[in-house]
Amino acid sequence: MKNIRAQIETKKYVFAFVITAVVFFSALLISNIFSQNRIAEVKSIEDKIAMDILSSETQFALLKESSCKSIDHGGTAFSEELGILAARLSYMEEKHGDNDEEVIGLKKYYSLLQIKDYLLVEQVRQKCGVKPLTIIYFYSNLGDCEDCKREGYVLNKLRDEFPELRVYSFDYNLDLSAIKTMKSIHGIKNTLPALVIWDENYYGFKSAEDIENIIPQLKRIRAEREKEEATKSATSSKK
Amino acid sequence: MIEVFFDSILYVFLFLTLYLEVFFLITFFEERLKLAVKSTTDKLSYYPSVTIIVPCWNEEKTVSKTVHSILKLKYPKNRLEIFVVDDGSTDNTWKAVQEFANNPQVKLFKKENGGKHTAVNLGIENSTSELIGCLDADSFVEKDALREIATAFNEDTKMMAGIPTIIIHEPKTILQKMQKTEYHNIAFFKRMLSPLDAIHVTPGPFSFFRREVFEKIGLFKKAHNTEDMELALRMQSNHMRIRNVHTARVYTTAPESLHKLYRQRLRWAYGGMKNTLDYRFMLFRREYGILGMITLPLSLFAVVIFLYNFSFVAFHAIKAIAEKATEIGTVGFLFAIPTTNLFFFNTEFMAILSYIFLGLGLVIMWNGVKLAEGRFRPSMGILYFIALYGIVAPIWFTRAVVNVIFSRATSWR
Numbered sequence: 001m002k003n004i005r006a007q008i009e010t011k012k013y014v015f016a017f018v019i020t021a022v023v024f025f026s027a028l029l030i031s032n033i034f035s036q037n038r039i040a041e042v043k044s045i046e047d048k049i050a051m052d053i054l055s056s057e058t059q060f061a062l063l064k065e066s067s068c069k070s071i072d073h074g075g076t077a078f079s080e081e082l083g084i085l086a087a088r089l090s091y092m093e094e095k096h097g098d099n100d101e102e103v104i105g106l107k108k109y110y111s112l113l114q115i116k117d118y119l120l121v122e123q124v125r126q127k128c129g130v131k132p133l134t135i136i137y138f139y140s141n142l143g144d145c146e147d148c149k150r151e152g153y154v155l156n157k158l159r160d161e162f163p164e165l166r167v168y169s170f171d172y173n174l175d176l177s178a179i180k181t182m183k184s185i186h187g188i189k190n191t192l193p194a195l196v197i198w199d200e201n202y203y204g205f206k207s208a209e210d211i212e213n214i215i216p217q218l219k220r221i222r223a224e225r226e227k228e229e230a231t232k233s234a235t236s237s238k239k
Numbered sequence: 240m241i242e243v244f245f246d247s248i249l250y251v252f253l254f255l256t257l258y259l260e261v262f263f264l265i266t267f268f269e270e271r272l273k274l275a276v277k278s279t280t281d282k283l284s285y286y287p288s289v290t291i292i293v294p295c296w297n298e299e300k301t302v303s304k305t306v307h308s309i310l311k312l313k314y315p316k317n318r319l320e321i322f323v324v325d326d327g328s329t330d331n332t333w334k335a336v337q338e339f340a341n342n343p344q345v346k347l348f349k350k351e352n353g354g355k356h357t358a359v360n361l362g363i364e365n366s367t368s369e370l371i372g373c374l375d376a377d378s379f380v381e382k383d384a385l386r387e388i389a390t391a392f393n394e395d396t397k398m399m400a401g402i403p404t405i406i407i408h409e410p411k412t413i414l415q416k417m418q419k420t421e422y423h424n425i426a427f428f429k430r431m432l433s434p435l436d437a438i439h440v441t442p443g444p445f446s447f448f449r450r451e452v453f454e455k456i457g458l459f460k461k462a463h464n465t466e467d468m469e470l471a472l473r474m475q476s477n478h479m480r481i482r483n484v485h486t487a488r489v490y491t492t493a494p495e496s497l498h499k500l501y502r503q504r505l506r507w508a509y510g511g512m513k514n515t516l517d518y519r520f521m522l523f524r525r526e527y528g529i530l531g532m533i534t535l536p537l538s539l540f541a542v543v544i545f546l547y548n549f550s551f552v553a554f555h556a557i558k559a560i561a562e563k564a565t566e567i568g569t570v571g572f573l574f575a576i577p578t579t580n581l582f583f584f585n586t587e588f589m590a591i592l593s594y595i596f597l598g599l600g601l602v603i604m605w606n607g608v609k610l611a612e613g614r615f616r617p618s619m620g621i622l623y624f625i626a627l628y629g630i631v632a633p634i635w636f637t638r639a640v641v642n643v644i645f646s647r648a649t650s651w652r
Contacts (some may be wrong), residue, residue: 005478005528006436023261024254027591041582088582095587143386145406149562150569157570208570 038092039102045085045228046109052081053116082117083159085110086169090152092140108176114168115178121166133162133217136196147205151193156209162218203226242553246409249551252544253592259533260599266431266608274430274485281500283386283647285393286318287369289447292383293323294355294364298376299331305337308379313386314629321345322362327352355443365451365488379408381446387487388447399452399479400471401487402429402438403445403609404611413623414500414631417492420453420624423607426485430610433483437529441471441481445489452479462517467556472518475530501635508639509551511538516643522647533564549633 051097064212091102096103121132137155139148155167170179172192182188186196195202212218291309295302302323309321321344323336339345350361352591359373370392374380379433388401404426431436432473441448446467456477462469474481486607515522522539524531604624608615 005526005530006434008435008529012262012265015263016258019265020254020258020261023595024257027595028588031586031588031591038582091583095585150565153566153569159388 001079027229035096038088039106042085042088042092042106043109045081045088045115046106049081049113049117049125052111065086078164082114082166083163086159086167104174107171107174110239111170111174111176111179114170115182116154117166118168131167132163132197132219133215134166134168134197135215136182136186136209137167138172138183138194138196139169140172140192142173145192148193151195151205154206154211158208158218162221164221165218167216192224249348249548251590252374252547256544257546257592257596259537260596261604262533263428263431264602266435266597267427270431270434273317277552278604283389283393284317287389287392289314289319289370289372289385289389290362290368291319291321292366292371292373293321293357294326294358294362294373295323295328295332295336295376296326296352296355296358297328297330297332299328301336301633302332302376303335303338303536305374305376305379306336306345309374310342311382311630312380312384316387316430317342319344320366321367322348324348324358324362326355326358327351354461358460360458363450363458366450369380369450370447371450371453372445373443374445374489375415375443377421377487378405380490381488384489385447388445388484390481391484391487392447395480395482397480398442398449398482399474399480400446400448401533402447402481403484403487403489404429404483405442406488406490406611407493409469410493410620413496413627414497415493415495416618416620417627418500419633420604420607420618420620421628422493423611423620424603424624425607426611427603427607429483430485432529432534433481433485435529436475437534439475439530439534440465440468440484441473441474442468443467444491455479460461463510464506465514465515467512469512469517472514472521475527476518476521488611493549497631497634500631501638502524504632504635505638505642508542508635511640512572512639512643514612515539525551529609542640546633546636546640549629552629600625636641 005050044066046209092100092103092106118136121134123128125132132195135155137151139145139152143146152169155169158165159167171180172179172183172188172190172194186199186201188194188196188201189203189204193203193205195211197211200214202214206214253499274623277278293309298305305322306323310320312319321339323339323345325336326346328352333349336347340347346365348361350359363371370389376401381641386404388403392398401549405422406426407415409423410416410419429438452474456473456479459470460468460473472482479547494503515535518535521527521531522535529534545560571642601621604621605615
């Protein structure tokens with residue numbers, strides 16, 4: 001039988017191909033734009049934090065011998081800002097993979113900011129005798145640390161519950177000399193996850209309860225907060 | 240490295256899928272003016288003589304309704320005859336059809352059980368009509384359906400077969416509602432494949448053939464329990480025109496349980512692949528047009544592509560669930576308000592592609608409903624389809640692939 005089949009012009013195949021390619025690469029482009037925006041947002045947070053640290057350092061240098069009360073660097077707002085940055089960075093790390101140059105750059109900057117903040121807090125401690133609540137946390141995401149993910153959840157939870165707590169987290173394998181120095185100062189072994197709490201090293205997974213036992217202040221803060229809330233609700237119910 | 244390899248394959252598959260959707264949507268824009276519903280009140284210039292064969296096997300409950308729906312068709316009685324062929328039923332089908340014994344339009348046949356296609360063949364051999372069609376005993380038709388088909392045959396003398404739009408009748412279970420939307424989608428693709436001469440199935444309910452089809456290329460053959468696909472492919476390989484008459488609507492009942500649906504779809508998927516392999520000489524041959532270039536390769540590879548994409552989604556879903564489980568196991572369930580921060584809105588390439596697929600899918604569904612039902616009505620079926628189809632379809636697709644590889648035949652019921 002004669003072929004009476006509809007003849008499809010090559011033009012149509014090509015046209016469909018062009019549209020598909022345009023849609024496909026637009027998706028790629030849009031995704032890239034969003035990812036660039038994300039990087040810009042993280043960068044701007046980092047810059048703000050850098051500015052805050054610089055401001056605190058300057059304030060500290062200026063005041064040196066004067067009253068410790070006027071040094072404004074122990075508050076919770078700064079710690080929260082670091083927390084926000086950490087959440088964004090870990091999201092980007094997850095989406096872009098660990099090998100993304102941009103993410104690594106942002107992480108290095110973030111690590112340096114953490115170290116600067118840590119040093120500043122240490123200085124305030126020495127001068128003013130306040131005992132800051134800090135945890136230094138070393139993790140690895142090369143797949144050689146099964147408990148790191150869980151430890152991360154625990155620290156995130158603690159950070160959410162206690163804005164007073166400063167958690168400095170460092171990628172153990174990040175190629176940054178400042179981190180290497182931190183590791184050697186604290187004598188961190190490659191047994192991850194590793195926590196440094198008040199100059200004491202702890203290896204392996206530590207639950208929220210374990211950490212609260214190491215830092216009893218956390219329990220006290222919670223008790224105080226609960227008491228405060230109880231009185232608040234008592235007065236409001238009296239009204 | 241391995242991840243990059245699998246991702247690249249996925250991108251190629253996604254590009255192909257997108258290409259096909261675009262191709263069909265372009266066809267849709269070319270065809271859209273012809274899709275308007277025509278008035279059916281006009282008299283036909285010519286009424287071809289028609290035989291409708293009703294093959295039945297243990298269909299005592301539905302056969303009577305089916306025959307009555309044919310008798311109600313708006314078509315001259317002297318031009319329409321009905322052959323009821325009892326294919327060795329073991330229930331009371333034969334008794335049930337005796338109510339039509341004295342109806343001059345109806346002829347009753349009884350034979351030993353030999354499979355649906357043998358029952359239809361018996362009908363074809365006894366028919367002298369110009370048009371021969373078939374209606375499964377679990378289906379029934381709209382009054383105008385035959386006139387629509389006859390009109391299409393009158394208008395196009397080269398058209399050798401006309402297939403209707405199939406609609407799921409009164410879906411009750413969630414699965415049936417899901418299938419209703421699926422059939423709407425099929426209606427869309429059938430209609431788009433029609434002008435491209437790329438239809439590869441002449442489905443059991445209410446497909447019509449000119450009698451010369453059977454004279455030239457023979458009767459139905461046993462073919463992996465999907466005889467209606469084999470005949471369509473045989474017609475296509477002989478360059479016989481098959482068209483979709485979307486205004487001819489036929490209603491059928493959908494399997495209500497997952498098991499019954501699984502059996503049906505396994506048969507379709509397996510038969511689809513096996514028949515395509517039998518007619519593989521048409522694959523990627525331009526003389527067979529879109530059928531050779533798109534429809535047939537799809538019926539062979541779509542399953543693989545679908546399963547590949549599905550396993551990718553499933554892999555990531557399981558990973559996410561496992562991570563959530565570890566989190567809950569470690570720190571307990573945190574009642575956090577889901578973050579509405581745009582920063583955490585997924586804008587990965589793959590995510591944006593899936594939004595595009597969803598959007599195009601909705602356009603197709605919208606137009607599928609319009610084609611099949613006349614106008615768009617939102618229904619829960621659309622939601623069920625989006626949420627469930629990707630989960631249930633891999634069940635029979637996986638099995639079908641396994642069966643094809645190990646050549647394990649499927650059964651009818």
